[in-house]
Amino acid sequence: MSAVTKVSSFVNEAFVDFSVEENRKAMEAAIAKVKGELGKDYPLHIGARKVMTEARIVSINPGDVNHVIGSVSKADQALAEEAMQAALQAFESWKKVPARERAEYLFKAAELMRERKHEFSAVMILEAGKNYAEADADTAEAIDFMEFYAREMIRLSHINETQPLTKVAGEDNNLTYIPLGVGVVIPPWNFPLAICVGMTTAAVVAGNTVLLKPASTTPVIAHKFVALMEEVGLPEGVINFIPGSGAEVGDYLTTHPKTRFISFTGSKEVGLRINKLAADTAQGQIWIKRIIAEMGGKDGIVVDETADLEAAAQAIVASAFGFQGQKCSAGSRAFIVESVYDEVIEKVAELTKQLASGLPENNYYTGPVIDQSSYDRILQYIEIGKTEGRLLTGGGKAPGNGYYIEPTVFIDVDGSSRIMQEEIFGPVLGISKAKNWKEAIALYNNTEFGLTGAFFSSNEERIAEALDTVHCGNLYINRKCTGALVGAHPFGGFNMSGTDSKAGGHDYLLLFTQAKLTSRKI
Structure with a gap:
């Protein structure tokens, strides 16, 4: 050969x-x-x-x-x-x-x-x-x-x-x-x-x-x-x-x-x-x-009113809570156009509540965070989130003889708030409402990071503009923002996400x- x-x-x-x-x-x-x-x-x-x-x-x-x-x-x-x-x-x-x-x-x-x-x-x-x-x-x-x-x-x-x-x-x-x-x-x-x-x-x-x-x-x-x-x-x-x-x-x-x-x-x-x-x-x-x-990153998903909302909600939850959100590619932010905002957050809440927590060796979807330091820091961010947005689901410790935290979703969060700007590296998702898809992209871009992002839409003109204007190293259209494959998705980000x-x-x-x-x- x-x-x-x-x-x-x-x-x-x-x-x-x-x-x-x-x-x-x-x-x-x-x-x-x-x-x-x-x-x-x-x-x-x-x-x-x-x-x-x-x-x-x-x-x-x-x-x-x-x-x-x-x-x-x-x-x-x-x-x-x-x-x-x-x-x-x-x-x-x-x-x-x-x-x-x-x-x-x-x-x-x-x-x-x-x-x-x-x-x-x-x-x-x-x-x-x-x-x-x-x-x-x-x-x-x-x-x-x-x-x-x-x-x-x-x-x-x-x-x-x-x-x-x-x-x-x-x-x-x-x-x-x-x-x-x-x-x-x-x-x-x-x-x-x-x-x-x-x-x-x-x-x-x-x-x-x-x-x-x-x-x-x-x-x-x-x-x-x-x-x-x-x-x-x-x-x-x-x-x-x-x-x-x-x-x-x-x-x-x-x-x-x-x-x-x-x-x-x-x-x-x-x-x-x-x-x-x-x-x-x-x-x-x-x-x-x-x-x-x-x-690292402060990655996010943008959803417009033409998107497949069920697929978008599934991607938001998978991106936010896969491996307890402990990925530099984790989608810890979501920006939803206001005309479909309530419908999407309802779907996100339902899917998040279905996530079972327990020992990884028993193959529960949601396991522990890595150590005591991470555990304490994430719980502190959750308390901050309670002052910056409205708690939709989760919000505290989960049972188990380890570092278990409930998958937590905050809604109605301002894009400039701490939980939308700082990398939490845990199972915490913040969701913001946007007037339209362009504002949603602007909210996504309002970060010092630039690693991964996703844009959900069925409008080809909007997708074309998103491809040009969403500023990150790995941008995905109509799929979750985690899960890069070697050879298919060369991985690395802009700005404070690295070199x-x-x-x-x-x-x-x-x-x-x-x-x-x-x-x-x-």
């Missing part, structure tokens, strides 16, 4: 239908297996060394806080420096490995993850509080990222064939994409496998080496990925696993003179801090550090490489 054929054969990993009894039982068996392994100790991976430390990050089940998922060793600055040196050493050989050979590690890892798909999903059900479908989609996306970026690296290695340079008589000209160096990868907890895998493997397949600092609430699933890469034979030091404090380890590596790039997904506040720290030139630094950042680094797109790997032109007289 030629490289070009291999590249063009990418197909998204299929989602599992858990209404089929066989599939449901398979997931239940995987959960039981993972539960039998709870409480294990996990080491740092620094070059060839597995390091156990006294300081630990203890991962707990947010749906049942009495259960410890695992105890993960915690790096300090000295261990972070050791990891940096291991990554620098590994880079000298890894950068010389042919692109096709680097890609093969990803193909092998994707195949193994596919074989053990339910086990990876089960870890996230217990560690992150995802239901079966959300966890399965997370694992599927991780597989997709590895397959897609492997093919993309092969394509870039043949760039002179697929995108030939202009011919010049008497010269042999070639463009190659070479790696940057050592990068710091800081993934989030809400897609603790997919985004962790995507960010890390994009950097690695491009020829870089990585210092991986996973989210402190979901370090066990990140370790499972690192162990998988070790299993497929990835050379030592290419991925160094160093969980640790953001203030201690994160800042140290961000300001390190040998750090070539930082790839980050998380909050606006942390992303801006990383950008600021990285902008300063450390003593001995000989490059401008590259920042690849995805920093519009389109993960899962054809230009993403360029962010982890630098283009070198060579010209030889013949």
Whole structure:
């Protein structure tokens, strides 16, 4: 099979239908297996060394806080420096490995993850509080990222064939994409496998080496990925696993003179801090550090009077409350044209009240939020919402031995209010009334963010204008604003949503490489 054929054969990993009894039982068996392994100790991976430390990050089940998922060793600055040196050493050989050979590690890892798909999903059900479908989609996306970026690296290695340079008589000209160096990868907890895998493997397949600092609430699933890469034979030091404090380890590596790039997904506040720290030139630094950042959103759905109102209501509820609203793409705002406003909010209320809450391992649609800090913050926003709008449904804690919050809807909310402007990252939806569809778009655009949005209408002229004027990185017409697929919906946003680094797109790997032109007289 030629490289070009291999590249063009990418197909998204299929989602599992858990209404089929066989599939449901398979997931239940995987959960039981993972539960039998709870409480294990996990080491740092620094070059060839597995390091156990006294300081630990203890991962707990947010749906049942009495259960410890695992105890993960915690790096300090000295261990972070050791990891940096291991990554620098590994880079000298890894950068010389042919692109096709680097890609093969990803193909092998994707195949193994596919074989053990339910086990990876089960870890996230217990560690992150995802239901079966959300966890399965997370694992599927991780597989997709590895397959897609492997093919993309092969394509870039043949760039002179697929995108030939202009011919010049008497010269042999070639463009190659070479790696940057050592990068710091800081993934989030809400897609603790997919985004962790995507960010890390994009950097690695491009020829870089990585210092991986996973989210402190979901370090066990990140370790499972690192162990998988070790299993497929990835050379030592290419991925160094160093969980640790953001203030201690994160800042140290961000300001390190040998750090070539930082790839980050998380909050606006942390992303801006990383950008600021990285902008300063450390003593001995000989490059401008590259920042690849995805920093969240305040996404929304606009509905006009010509829309399919049932479909719009379903999309609003799915976008707002899928995985408890803990997605940077979550539709936490809706703007409805006044002539259909009452009808839409009635449908939204009915659908929201149907959402069952309970343990993710029992596959309830609504599970817990991630931790105590998030729980307290979201409940505070709900109290703020009670002063800024009219409570339609929800509005408080939900039962369970974990961080459960009722899916909450506020209506008649002013577009400039706090719950319509600040990222809550929880199951809270605000709805505003608009005089007409143009005002609804203006209300949507009134935000510092610009990640995802959706526009519901059956009027083609309005849709055409929405395509031009709704300001976000990923705009969807007549569908929910969550659920981007690798290769189909390159993902990244405008403004304070980040650097519009389109993960899962054809230009993403360029962010982890630098283009070198060579010209030889013949």
